[in-house]
Amino acid sequence: MKKIIAILLTFSLVVGCACVKDTASDPVKEYLGKYNNHNPQVLTELNDLIKEEGLSEEQGSTYESIMKKQYKDLKYEIVEEKYEGDEAIVTAKISVYDLYKAQKEAEEYKNNHKEEFLSEDKSYDAAKFLEYKLEQMRKTDTRVDYTIEFNVIKKDGKWTLEKITTEDLEKIHGIYNYQNS
Secondary structure (H helix, E strand, O other), X not given: OHHHHHHHHHHHHHHHHHHOOOOOHHHHHHHHHHHHOOOHHHHHHHHHHHHHHOOOHHHHHHHXXXXXXXXXXXXXXXXXXXXXXXXXXXXXXXXXXXXXXXXXXXXXXXXXXXXXXXXXXXXXXXXXXXXXXXXXXXXXXXXXXXXXXXXXXXXXXXXXXXXOOHHHHHHHHOOOOHHHX
C-alpha cells in the first residue's frame, strides 16, 4: 500500500510539473496581482507619489486609502495572447473605479460653487477644494473598463513584462482622461 501511494505521489508530482505552462500572460497576471495584493513595491511607489504631491498628512492618508481600494478592487481578464517568436502582446480588459470622472465632476462643482471654496478672507482655498475632491473620489463606486495591450518578451527562457506606458498606468489607477481619446 505504501508503495502504491509513493508511486501515485511521484506520478502526480511529475504530471503536475509537466502541466505547468510558461505563457506570456503569466507576468501580466503577476503584475496586476501585485496591485490586488498590495505588494510592498506598489505601496512604496504610491507613498513616494503622495510625498511628491505635497499633500497634508490627512490628505495623503485619504489618498492612500482611495488608491488601496482601487488596487484591491481592480478586476482583470486576459482576453488574448498574440505570439511572434520571443515577443508577445497580451491583451487584458480591466475594470477600475472611475476616479477621472470623480475628479472632473469635482472640478465642475468647484466652478459652479466657488463661494464654497473660499477662505475667511474670501480668497480661493485650494486645501478646501482638495478635501472635497478627495471625498468625491473616496465615495465613487462608478467603474470604467479599459483594454490594455501589454508587451511581453522572452528573456533567458522566461516571459518578462516590458515597461508599462504612462497611459496604461493611468488606466490602472482610474485617472485616464478617456474624453481626449
